[in-house]
Every structure is written in C-alpha cells, then in structure tokens.
Amino acid sequence: MKIGIVGGKGKLGGMVYDTIQKSGETLEGIVIESTKELVDTANMVDAYIDCTTANAFVQNYDAYLKIRKPLVIATTGFSDTQLSDIAQLSKIIPIIKSANFSIGAYKYLKIIQYAANMLGDEFRIGIIERHHEHKKDRPSGTAKEMMRLINEVKPNGIINVESIRLFDIVGQHELYFYGLGGETIEICHRIFDRQSFASGVITAANWISTRENGFYSMDDMLK
Numbered sequence: 001m002k003i004g005i006v007g008g009k010g011k012l013g014g015m016v017y018d019t020i021q022k023s024g025e026t027l028e029g030i031v032i033e034s035t036k037e038l039v040d041t042a043n044m045v046d047a048y049i050d051c052t053t054a055n056a057f058v059q060n061y062d063a064y065l066k067i068r069k070p071l072v073i074a075t076t077g078f079s080d081t082q083l084s085d086i087a088q089l090s091k092i093i094p095i096i097k098s099a100n101f102s103i104g105a106y107k108y109l110k111i112i113q114y115a116a117n118m119l120g121d122e123f124r125i126g127i128i129e130r131h132h133e134h135k136k137d138r139p140s141g142t143a144k145e146m147m148r149l150i151n152e153v154k155p156n157g158i159i160n161v162e163s164i165r166l167f168d169i170v171g172q173h174e175l176y177f178y179g180l181g182g183e184t185i186e187i188c189h190r191i192f193d194r195q196s197f198a199s200g201v202i203t204a205a206n207w208i209s210t211r212e213n214g215f216y217s218m219d220d221m222l223k
Contacts, residue, residue: 003205004045004069006032006052006060011132012074013051015198027202035063042067047209049201053136054078064089070208073097074201076141090215096208098218099141100171101200106218108189109142109149112175115187117153123177123185125150125157130164130172138163142173170194 003020007013008031020029030045032038038048038060047070050057054077064071073086076099089095100106116125129143139147139161147159170191177185191197207221 001026001046001206001209002028002030002044003202004030004032004038004041004048006038006048006050007056008051009033010051011134012194012197012201013049015194016049016051016201019195019198019202023202035060038063039067042069045069047072047205049205050075051201054082058082058085061085061089065092068093070094070205070211071096072101072201072204072208074101074197074204076144077137087215091213094208094211094213094216096204096211096216096218096221098200098204099145100197101204101218102171102191102196103200103222104196105142105171105173105189105191106200106222108173108187109145112146112187113149113153115175115177115185116150116157119177119179119185121154121157123179124160125154126160126162126176126178128162128164128172128174128176130166130169132168132170133165135165138165140171140173142171146173146175 005013005016008017017029017031020027030041049072051074054075057075071093127143127146129140131140143161150159172190175187
C-alpha cells in the first residue's frame with residue numbers, strides 16, 4: 001500500500017514517513033509538499049494523509065476532489081465553513097478526521113465525558129492545554145473536542161479554557177473539576193513523543209482505504 005503524506009516534511013508528517021519506512025510492512029510513504037505533487041501522484045497512491053494546516057488543506061481541496069482517493073485528515077484549526085466543505089467532500093471520497101489520532105487520547109476523551117456526566121453541577125470545569133510554540137490554533141483541536149463532549153452531558157455548563165504555547169511540548173491536556181470546599185479532581189493526558197500520533201494516523205490510513213464514501217471518526221474506526 002502506498003500512502004501519500006501531504007506535508008511530509010513537517011513535525012507530524014516527517015514522523016509518519018519515518019514510521020512507515022521503518023515498519024517493515026508492505027507500506028510505502030511518498031512525501032508531498034505541493035498541490036502539483038498531490039495531483040501528479042494520484043495514480044501512484046492508495047490513500048492520502050494530510051498533515052498540513054487548515055489553510056493549506058483548503059488550497060488542496062480541489063485536488064482532493066479531482067483525485068478521489070481515501071483521505072486521513074490529521075489537521076486542526078478548521079472553521080465551521082471549512083468543516084462543512086469537508087463533509088461535502090466526504091460524499092465523494094472516504095474521509096476520517098480526528099483532532100488527535102493517539103489511541104490514548106481517544107480513551108482519555110471517553111474518560112472525561114464519563115467523569116463530567118458523573119459529577120454534579122456544583123463542580124466548575126476548566127481545561128489547560130499545552131503545545132509547542134509553533135502550533136497556531138488555540139484552543140487545540142483536542143481541547144475543542146473535550147468541550148464538545150462535556151457539553152453533550154452538561155449543555156448549560158461553563159468551561160474555562162487556557163492555551164499555552166511553549167518550547168517543544170508535544171501535547172498536554174488537563175481537565176479540572178473544581179468543587180465546593182476547595183477540592184479538585186484532575187484528569188490529565190500527556191504525550192511526550194509524536195510516535196503515538198504517527199502510529200494512529202497510519203492505522204487510520206489502512207482502515208479508511210477499505211471504506212465506502214463517508215465522513216468517519218475515531219469512534220467508527222475503534223468501535
């Protein structure tokens with residue numbers, strides 16, 4: 001299977017490429033750094049992984065529409081309009097998108113939703129997310145997903161969010177439940193190596209390559 005890695009020279013894209021090359025499996029990674037390369041590799045690639053930015057993805061949108069190959073979107077920072085455009089694209093090609101392809105992060109999101117549902121309204125809720133200084137979107141895609149999941153079980157709750165961009169922090173998400181009487185419950189997920197992202201993204205590429213057209217999530221892949 002040949003996987004096109006769009007943005008293959010970035011932090012995540014480079015890790016995905018290195019992981020594929022070292023896997024010893026029947027996988028081959030092809031680094032793609034421009035829309036022209038994206039179109040030129042259409043007949044060589046079985047599935048694409050987009051590791052760019054929201055703006056770069058938009059620039060490549062028409063190319064994906066033309067190529068019509070399975071797609072993994074490992075990019076965050078999309079506007080509501082851009083997400084709507086992606087949903088339209090998924091009617092033509094199979095797409096899996098996640099704010100975080102780490103399996104541990106996926107389980108973490110399930111845990112925090114359970115905790116939010118279990119605790120009463122007397123607990124105030126706060127999120128602190130920390131990432132490297134080059135990450136542009138804030139709050140992070142994972143923090144937004146945390147908020148969405150908590151709002152599903154506490155639709156009237158107020159969630160305070162703080163974003164920190166510092167050094168080369170790969171990814172940290174901390175959820176705080178602050179209760180009456182000064183007690184706090186903290187649930188944290190930290191990633192120290194992008195390998196966890198890369199492995200999850202490659203698993204997603206293998207999975208989406210056999211799906212029908214549609215807009216898929218980690219829930220679909222791991223259920």
